[in-house]
Amino acid sequence: MTKDSIIKVNNISFTYPESDSPAIDNISFEIKRGSWTSIIGHNGSGKSTIIRLINGLLVADEKDDSYIEVDGTKLDDDSVWDIRDKVGVVFQNPDNQFVGATVADDVAFGLENRGVPRTEMLKIVPEAIKAVDMTEYTDTEPANLSGGQKQRVAIAGILAIKPKIIVLDEATSMLDPEGRDKILGIVQQMKQEYDLTVIAITHDIDEANMADNIIVMNDGKLITQGNATKVFSQVKLLKEIGLDVPFFQQVMDDLRSDSIAIPETINSEEELVKYLCQLNSNK
Numbered sequence: 684m685t686k687d688s689i690i691k692v693n694n695i696s697f698t699y700p701e702s703d704s705p706a707i708d709n710i711s712f713e714i715k716r717g718s719w720t721s722i723i724g725h726n727g728s729g730k731s732t733i734i735r736l737i738n739g740l741l742v743a744d745e746k747d748d749s750y751i752e753v754d755g756t757k758l759d760d761d762s763v764w765d766i767r768d769k770v771g772v773v774f775q776n777p778d779n780q781f782v783g784a785t786v787a788d789d790v791a792f793g794l795e796n797r798g799v800p801r802t803e804m805l806k807i808v809p810e811a812i813k814a815v816d817m818t819e820y821t822d823t824e825p826a827n828l829s830g831g832q833k834q835r836v837a838i839a840g841i842l843a844i845k846p847k848i849i850v851l852d853e854a855t856s857m858l859d860p861e862g863r864d865k866i867l868g869i870v871q872q873m874k875q876e877y878d879l880t881v882i883a884i885t886h887d888i889d890e891a892n893m894a895d896n897i898i899v900m901n902d903g904k905l906i907t908q909g910n911a912t913k914v915f916s917q918v919k920l921l922k923e924i925g926l927d928v929p930f931f932q933q934v935m936d937d938l939r940s941d942s943i944a945i946p947e948t949i950n951s952e953e954e955l956v957k958y959l960c961q962l963n964s965n966k
């Protein structure tokens with residue numbers, strides 16, 4: 684594992700007991716400490732399964748060279764609970780994630796389970812609630828919150844445990860655009876403040892575009908990875924496996940197919956428009 688990696692997945696495969704084919708098929712990748720990684724792929728491509736393997740909810744098929752390392756520790760029976768504390772997962776459906784009668788109770792739940800002293804809890808809980816901008820709802824019953832607010836409380840509950848890595852497993856997919864942007868903004872801010880590593884499973888191309896690194900999965904295999912420019916410029920490959928690309932990447936691909944040379948360095952819709960305007964004015 685290189686020094687700045689926080690996760691290393693080495694040659695991991697996994698087959699569900701009731702299935703004939705592997706859900707994860709010989710996957711290897713590293714995730715850099717403090718980075719934002721998006722995992723994209725169509726339904727059933729193995730995105731959630733790889734997360735369940737990383738936090739030890741599932742155990743990978745046994746192979747000589749296969750291992751998962753999180754924050755310098757190899758995942759095994761002895762380390763699984765420590766690793767679960769380091770990897771906090773926010774799931775898709777906010778309604779399935781609540782246990783407390785109030786927001787504060789809910790955020791305190793994970794700390795209580797870990798036997799954190801009450802005096803310490805009284806400090807950590809309000810801080811975590813404040814970080815997700817929910818202080819005014821501290822005594823509200825979670826059932827009375829909007830979907831976006833519920834996800835913010837779920838994030839606060841995870842933040843309270845002080846994880847090193849936060850995973851959003853399609854955590855914004857049930858929210859309206861405003862709720863989604865709010866969550867992504869909060870996570871972006873927390874990433875800086877708490878030096879968190881973020882892994883976001885998403886179907887949303889704009890969200891994936893925000894990431895430092897994108898991992899593309901298909902049928903349990905890692906198809907390609909890299910920054911947004913590298914991944915989304917592979918328009919044909921992504922289309923083949925049924926994934927969308929940002930609109931400007933599609934336009935650039937169409938123009939290149941028409942033998943119009945578009946520089947590889949163009950990285951956004953604005954840059955493309957500027958380049959095409961220049962091209963037109965030079966005619």
Ligand SMILES: Nc1ncnc2c1ncn2[C@@H]1O[C@H](COP(=O)(O)OP(=O)(O)OP(=O)(O)O)[C@@H](O)[C@H]1O
Binds near residue numbers: 706729733
């Ligand atoms: N509990 C399970 N038992 C058996 N097979 C499963 C189970 N969970 C997932 N699978 C299968 O494993 C494969 C990968 O599923 P996984 O949920 O990891 O995909 P995904 O990319 O996260 O999909 P989605 O975007 O729909 O959440 C699929 O073929 C799926 O049907």
